[in-house]
Amino acid sequence: MRITRYRREDFDRLMEINNACYVPPFCAPESTMREMMMVSDIFVVRVDHLVVGIEGIVGFAIVRNVEHPYIWNIAVDPTYQSRGVGGNLLREIIKNYTLNKESQILLHVDATNPAQKLYFDYGFRVVAVEEDYFKPNDGLLMRRVLP
Numbered sequence: 001m002r003i004t005r006y007r008r009e010d011f012d013r014l015m016e017i018n019n020a021c022y023v024p025p026f027c028a029p030e031s032t033m034r035e036m037m038m039v040s041d042i043f044v045v046r047v048d049h050l051v052v053g054i055e056g057i058v059g060f061a062i063v064r065n066v067e068h069p070y071i072w073n074i075a076v077d078p079t080y081q082s083r084g085v086g087g088n089l090l091r092e093i094i095k096n097y098t099l100n101k102e103s104q105i106l107l108h109v110d111a112t113n114p115a116q117k118l119y120f121d122y123g124f125r126v127v128a129v130e131e132d133y134f135k136p137n138d139g140l141l142m143r144r145v146l147p
Contacts, residue, residue: 001058001085003092006042013057014044014075021075026110026134028073033062036072040064043092045076045085059085061093063105069097071107074115086115090122098146105146111138119144 006014011034019027028036045059059076063069071093076085097105107124109116111134124142133139 001088002046002048003088004044004046006037006044006060010044010057010060011037014060017057017060017075017077018073020078033073036062036064040072041069041096043089043096045089059089061089063093063097065097065102069093069102069105071105074107086118087122090118094122094144094146102146105144107142108133108139109142110134111140116140116142 015030015033018033022028041063043061043063044057046056047058057077058080060074061071062073064072074086074089076089093105105124107119108130109119111129119142122144124144126140127143128141130139130141
């Protein structure tokens with residue numbers, strides 16, 4: 001498993017993964033994904049041994065970096081969930097922005113989403129609870145302070 005930068009030909013596979021991981025209204029449409037990709041850093045997880053139907057890409061993260069890095073989207077192909085892909089993405093994101101001398105990374109997660117355990121494991125902490133952020137669920141604004 002290796003993490004690389006985004007290539008234009010990756011877009012369709014990233015949309016497949018996005019659509020498999022999120023349901024409306026939280027599944028970003030193609031136009032929104034394209035807009036975010038134009039102004040964000042994109043981390044793509046590839047497997048070295050291609051699996052039929054997987055095309056080598058098993059996950060990705062889109063990080064908008066305006067004032068502070070903000071993980072806008074992180075998605076792992078359901079077939080590869082619980083295999084360390086999300087953790088590898090977070091490790092790479094933390095390393096990348098630490099080397100770039102950023103002070104923190106932010107993200108929102110649905111208060112009912114079990115992925116928040118992964119974020120806690122990688123040093124993210126809740127800094128605010130935002131009521132109805134993921135209507136009807138509350139959102140947790142989480143921050144990872146960087147060294």
